[in-house]
Amino acid sequence: MTEGILQRLQASQHFRPSTPDEYFALQLARKLNDIDRVKQYCLVTSRTSIPQLVKAYGRIQDAPSQTSAGERLLREFQHI
Numbered sequence: 001m002t003e004g005i006l007q008r009l010q011a012s013q014h015f016r017p018s019t020p021d022e023y024f025a026l027q028l029a030r031k032l033n034d035i036d037r038v039k040q041y042c043l044v045t046s047r048t049s050i051p052q053l054v055k056a057y058g059r060i061q062d063a064p065s066q067t068s069a070g071e072r073l074l075r076e077f078q079h080i
Contacts, residue, residue, distance in 0.1 A: 021045040028053065034070030044077045053077075 015038050017023040025041035034041075045053065053073075060072045067075075 015039070024050060024053075028057070028073075029070070031057075032068070032070035032073065034068065037070065037074065040074055044074065048077055 015026060017026050022042050022045070025045040026035075026038055028045070029035045029038040029041045056073055056076055057069075060069050060076070063072075065072060
């Protein structure tokens with residue numbers, strides 16, 4: 001378990017956001033405990049408005065599921 005936490009921390013330390021969208025993507029990945037896929041979140045934030053992402057985040061957090069919230073959020077925007 002500790003090893004997984006350390007790997008996620010290391011992954012986030014290697015990623016340095018260079019735009020506001022990338023910073024938002026990093027924070028979103030952290031909030032969803034999905035830092036390993038931060039680059040996928042960057043792709044989504046580059047193509048989706050922040051209000052749309054916030055709305056989807058709220059909807060996903062409110063809906064119980066066996067699938068992780070991060071996975072559901074990325075799936076919702078995969079068509080973009």
